[in-house]
Amino acid sequence: MAEKEAHGRGERAFIGSFTTAGGPGIVVAAVDGESGALTLLGGSNGTDGTDGTDGAHGAGGAGDVPNPSYLALSPGGDLLYAVSETDEGAVAAYRVTGHGALVPAGPPVPVPGGGPTHLGLFAGHVLTADYGSGSVSAVPLRADGSLAEAASGVFRHTGSGPHPERQRGPHAHQVQADPSGRWAVGVDLGTDSVLVYTLDAGVPVPHHETALRPGSGPRHLAFHPDGRHAYVVHELAPVVTVCRWDAAAGRLRPLGEVPLLAGPVKGDAYPSGIAVSADGRFVWTATRGRDVLSVLAVDGDGGTLRLVETVPCGGHWPRALTVSGRFLYVANERSGDVTWFGFDPDTGVPRRGGSVTVPAASCVVLG
Template sequence: MADGGRRRRAFIGSFTAAGGPGLVTAAVHPDSGALALRGRLDGVPDPSYLALSAGGDTLYAVSETADGAVAAYRVNGDKLEPAGPPVPVGASGPTHLSLHAGHVLTANYGSGSVTAVPLRADGSLARAPSGLHQHTGSGPHERRQRGPHAHQVQPDPSGRWLVSVDLGTDSVRVCTLDRGTPALHREVALRPGSGPRHLAFHPDGAHAYVVNELTPTVTVCRWDAETGSLKPLTETQVLPGAPAGDAYSSGIVVSPDGRFVWTATRGEDVLSVFAVEGEGLRLTGTVPCGGHWPRALAESGGFLYAANERSGDVSWFAIDPGTGMPRYEGSVGVPAASCVVFDTVAAE
């Protein structure tokens, strides 16, 4: 929760091609977790995923378009101001980005690659990427896995490695950032046809959880930061029974204390709750996501937030500290919502 002269702020991305407003800012109520929309920035095509600088003064967004790009925006109160022109990433369909070692990294779903764009000293973007790592391979799903589809890229907790998750090749790649170019260290195979989408690390820095889109499961892995090694251990269903229809898992979040894992599943439109038990997960229940087609999931200040793309809203849930079970509290309308991120700033 916010405390002593601090307040939380949210930034929401959306698909403009589906009627979304682009980038939206919101205030976060310190007690209820409720979002109150404050401002928007039009003219940003399909900013489907966002990341904040460490100081919260610059917001970065991908444009998930055929000629993909990344852009930086200065955060001025509840307003966003462009910090230079968008930078093409040399690939199509970037769906995720993260910050690492003075670079913005994008996972490019359409091209199946990872791009690195250098950051200048003021947090703005260099004019061009410094390097690109092309994934290769395919999977057994005839329509979705004909080639690589990088869906996420992020640094590991130690800051020594980059980890990219590829839905098209059923694998996770561990890379270094060698003079501005992502370089493959090792590729870790997951179950064929699982379609890995996103990975979240446990606070202990020794375990990671991969949510799989094509089969609604979570793969529990052991992570060794010394060697850059990821070892799959078990796979757990995210639903208590067979899906009633289509079910495509999307977001995954680990609680700050490491006791719980939450996932979102589209189609079934539920959030799943897992208790962390040693090196395994136990599904303890599911709740409705508060909308339709939850694309992304985030935790902030003891609340869970779901960006529901097709119903066009962001829902928030209070979290039971004993069980980890989310309780629906409310939602705010954001057409084609795709992502929500948070920071904490000094109160005005």
């Protein structure tokens, strides 16, 4: 694949943030395909971020939706979906114009589970992982990609874990479609489990549940491009669980754990995001309590990981990371910036490129 084609989807970056912590909402940035550098453009309220500042002001944002903490693009890249991470909770949809501006595609839709922290597209619906209630909610999509007027259903998880403060009940933290598109896969931090769902008349229905190590607090899952392996990063333990994914049966099987940090770990580390390279050779994770990125090499057929190195994340409290072509992007929540990295094609080790200021940054998606 030519370099221009490989990075064609990297022309724009969409950055979520916490407005209650001073964030601007959703920010749009142009992406330089050669260097990976970001240039802030504007946000979902149409304001212009190219005012000569460093991006700390005038970046634009979503004044209509509080705390758009996690985002997802439609397959064609013409619609952007956002959760509103509040106690009530909602999902919003925006049309992406040819210039990269965001225009609301109808009003936000309340989420019955409340407190959504993640979302994914599946079977003509937006699914949300509702952390506060430990549930997965479904909102139907119209033919034009906009949201229906109301959610179609919700499934509430049950159970708890051994952590006395963080696992008193279920806490759904992520939901996404599997690579085959046949299943939705959710991660629950409170019950130490990964759940597989189908939809029945728009209502999430559990198909299978996989138990992971008690007290480990699984947070996010990323699939290997072969569609046969998946990697789960845990928030309450600095490890990744390597899993085998059976798309025909809709079942996940743990194979083993790999540490994210070298040597003994004292205190809470709070790992957060995880990403897999397009060629399947590397896995990267972010760890908030240490402000580092870890690179793991994928050995064999994808069923083995090996810690290569950890490097500084370029900011403080890296909440999420994403990979696009030759570049990594990290949303550093507490330092209020997004940092980009190139990485060594032989080792996967990130090399810092630069950063832009986005207060209370929470995620980055590219398209």
